[in-house]
Amino acid sequence: MQASWLNPVPASEIRTALAADLNLARGTLVLRRGMRRHTLYLEELTHRLAADWFTYRHRRWPTSVNPHLLVTQKTALDPDHPAVGRITMQLNLILPKGQTLDRLRQDRILDEAFATGDPFKLMRLFGITEATAMRYVTTAYPERCAKLPR
Secondary structure, X not given: OOHHHHOOOOHHHHHHOEHHHEEOOOXXXXXXXXXXXXXXXXXXXXXXXXXXXXXXXXXXXXXXXXXXXXXXXXXXXXXXXXXXXXXXXXXHOOOOOOOOHHHHHHHHHHHHHXXXXXXXXXXXXXXXXXXXXXXXXXXXXXXXXXXXXX
């Protein structure tokens, strides 16, 4: 698994994502955020990795009833159906030294803010609030968001 698949989503959310919420035909993943749901639209690389993961998962653990999207050898067949652990995700990803999934996510959002400057796109891609999207756009383009003198 590569970090590029996970960095638009907080690690805690990808750990608890359900397999049923991944729709490969539509290219979407629905994330549950309390009572709310957020739909992520998968770009080509993420879509291909998700499809490959599903194929591998089904071939490796065909009798698994764990509802989570990500499983391990332990969790796939555990009758309590736990999500993968936080440490398991960190150990199985190849991250640059000193990086965390959350830091990669922040860098990814900022990179997108520099590329587009569009807060609506940031909100749609990353499931962030309007205020958070505007903070990223302001950081990327301070001249566009500067307050005018009175």
